[in-house]
Amino acid sequence: MELIMEKEKIIDRLMNGEAVYQQGISIDCVIFGFHDRMLKVLLNKFNVSDKWMLPVGLIMKDEDIDAAACRVLKKKTGLDSIYLYQFHAFGSTVRPNLKEHRDILLKLGLRDENHWIAQRFVSIGYCAFLEYSKVRIRTDGDEELRWFGIDEIPPLYSDHNGIIEKALSVIRTQIRIIPIGYKLLPEKFPLSELRNIYEAILGRELDRRNFQRKILSTEYVRKLDEIYRKPGQKPAVMFSFVREKCEEALKKIT
Amino acid sequence: MELIMEKEKIIDRLMNGEAVYQQGISIDCVIFGFHDRMLKVLLNKFNVSDKWMLPVGLIMKDEDIDAAACRVLKKKTGLDSIYLYQFHAFGSTVRPNLKEHRDILLKLGLRDENHWIAQRFVSIGYCAFLEYSKVRIRTDGDEELRWFGIDEIPPLYSDHNGIIEKALSVIRTQIRIIPIGYKLLPEKFPLSELRNIYEAILGRELDRRNFQRKILSTEYVRKLDEIYRKPGQKPAVMFSFVREKCEEALKKIT
DNA sequence: CCAAAAGTGTTGTTTCTACACCCATGA
DNA sequence: TCATGGGTGTAGAAACAACACTTTTGG
Numbered sequence: 125m126e127l128i129m130e131k132e133k134i135i136d137r138l139m140n141g142e143a144v145y146q147q148g149i150s151i152d153c154v155i156f157g158f159h160d161r162m163l164k165v166l167l168n169k170f171n172v173s174d175k176w177m178l179p180v181g182l183i184m185k186d187e188d189i190d191a192a193a194c195r196v197l198k199k200k201t202g203l204d205s206i207y208l209y210q211f212h213a214f215g216s217t218v219r220p221n222l223k224e225h226r227d228i229l230l231k232l233g234l235r236d237e238n239h240w241i242a243q244r245f246v247s248i249g250y251c252a253f254l255e256y257s258k259v260r261i262r263t264d265g266d267e268e269l270r271w272f273g274i275d276e277i278p279p280l281y282s283d284h285n286g287i288i289e290k291a292l293s294v295i296r297t298q299i300r301i302i303p304i305g306y307k308l309l310p311e312k313f314p315l316s317e318l319r320n321i322y323e324a325i326l327g328r329e330l331d332r333r334n335f336q337r338k339i340l341s342t343e344y345v346r347k348l349d350e351i352y353r354k355p356g357q358k359p360a361v362m363f364s365f366v367r368e369k370c371e372e373a374l375k376k377i378t
Numbered sequence: 379m380e381l382i383m384e385k386e387k388i389i390d391r392l393m394n395g396e397a398v399y400q401q402g403i404s405i406d407c408v409i410f411g412f413h414d415r416m417l418k419v420l421l422n423k424f425n426v427s428d429k430w431m432l433p434v435g436l437i438m439k440d441e442d443i444d445a446a447a448c449r450v451l452k453k454k455t456g457l458d459s460i461y462l463y464q465f466h467a468f469g470s471t472v473r474p475n476l477k478e479h480r481d482i483l484l485k486l487g488l489r490d491e492n493h494w495i496a497q498r499f500v501s502i503g504y505c506a507f508l509e510y511s512k513v514r515i516r517t518d519g520d521e522e523l524r525w526f527g528i529d530e531i532p533p534l535y536s537d538h539n540g541i542i543e544k545a546l547s548v549i550r551t552q553i554r555i556i557p558i559g560y561k562l563l564p565e566k567f568p569l570s571e572l573r574n575i576y577e578a579i580l581g582r583e584l585d586r587r588n589f590q591r592k593i594l595s596t597e598y599v600r601k602l603d604e605i606y607r608k609p610g611q612k613p614a615v616m617f618s619f620v621r622e623k624c625e626e627a628l629k630k631i632t
Numbered sequence: 633c634c635a636a637a638a639g640t641g642t643t644g645t646t647t648c649t650a651c652a653c654c655c656a657t658g659a
Numbered sequence: 660t661c662a663t664g665g666g667t668g669t670a671g672a673a674a675c676a677a678c679a680c681t682t683t684t685g686g
Contacts, residue, residue: 314638315638316637316638332637332638332639333639333640333641336639354636354637356635356636356637357635357636357637357638358636358637358638358639359638360637360638360639361638361639
């Protein structure tokens with residue numbers, strides 16, 4: 125929950141965090157990207173842990189939780205996203221996997237089991253959609269960030285696997301309402317890419333023609349004049365999202 | 379957020395709560411009932427406040443948040459409900475309306491602005507559906523509980539009006555997926571009652587015949603042999619929910 | 633010439649919506 | 660007898676699913 129900070133600052137913040145951060149609550153971000161025909165999730169690993177985890181963050185005492193989620197996102201990816209969506213709060217008492225958690229703290233030299241950071245946390249799950257190519261992966265010494273295909277996610281810290289599952293399940297139920305894919309793709313894209321995203325989220329193939337008809341019947345996507353070329357394939361026309369319509373739709377669900 | 383307890387215990391719990399309760403988080407319950415053709419919400423008022431509010435509760439340090447929501451529900455209504463659904467977390471920093479909040483604490487004699495209970499809270503919104511007639515309204519001296527029609531809700535404490543709006547909006551998007559009305563109606567009911575619930579939630583009238591066709595095409599409701607009689611009307615057949623199907627559906631969304 | 637993926641249209645099925653007439657009851 | 664609401668069925672519109680053949684390209 126709390127291993128968000130660069131290690132040089134970790135100890136310091138842990139010691140002073142009680143005054144700065146809302147206690148007992150964290151933000152867990154499920155950050156989606158799309159690359160190479162695969163829907164991917166950005167995961168985080170600290171050297172002090174042997175497990176990957178979702179990028180997480182704390183909430184400052186005077187900070188809105190949505191703003192905190194934005195801040196975490198920005199910190200991890202360098203990007204802002206208006207497509208940041210709170211999907212569930214997790215608060216099982218077994219969830220923080222306290223032993224696992226405390227082991228990490230021990231490695232950091234924190235032996236106080238009553239330390240605020242060693243207590244149970246409630247976490248609030250956000251999902252975000254980002255353009256893969258714009259994310260600059262940062263790999264300084266003590267922390268690693270890496271994209272994982274949603275079918276290739278290893279066992280994660282605490283209940284983070286379940287949190288990703290829940291995010292996907294919420295997105296699946298919303299896929300008919302909101303412009304999924306907006307913010308996940310570059311400005312211009314061939315429709316097959318968008319279809320691939322839908323297929324990845326729904327976990328099944330979609331009919332090319334029916335998909336196109338349906339997407340164009342919404343006002344979220346429009347056809348461009350440009351042509352997309354890929355070796356060994358017939359050139360395809362490009363499409364782009366209609367920003368105003370998409371953002372309007374996103375506002376409604378926030 | 380915190381005025382959940384009977385007054386005789388309030389001060390005591392406020393003083394000792396730091397050890398018992400998860401700090402900075404509360405549960406807000408939007409409890410729906412149906413009576414007299416109206417969808418209603420159960421609201422709470424403490425004598426120390428002049429505003430109505432949602433029933434709220436705190437989370438104990440070793441308690442799951444879902445369990446905490448159950449506990450609040452049970453305490454306020456005497457009922458358990460499996461139809462208790464977490465719909466959103468609220469964490470704007472302006473939301474607790476700190477001044478309003480502190481005024482109440484002042485009336486209780488708490489002048490310490492740094493007291494844990496006087497800080498910003500994040501609250502987790504749950505909605506519950508209960509059978510109106512089974513709820514025993516409790517009105518001991520210091521607290522009042524009353525049903526309000528969803529069109530007759532007064533300005534509430536903090537952002538509680540917005541929380542109710544959000545609950546309704548989430549339910550509206552789910553109304554096609556889950557068996558709304560289950561747990562809101564008695565064992566046996568004429569279909570018009572269920573239709574009234576849908577109409578109240580959606581805010582528009584529904585065609586009687588189309589509604590019946592659609593409901594019966596799900597497996598959530600079945601026709602009974604019994605007859606419902608109401609003065610001045612043609613007798614109607616009764617229906618009942620198919621418990622297994624409903625609970626199965628509810629599990630999926632939890 | 634082959635593999636890969638794009639372009640294009642139709643048809644049957646299902647689902648949704650709108651709508652009208654008669655009936656049983658208690659006042 | 661009247662007002663209230665229940666019982667019942669159909670027809671047109673819209674949305675959805677299934678489906679095949681041809682084209683362009685690079686290797």
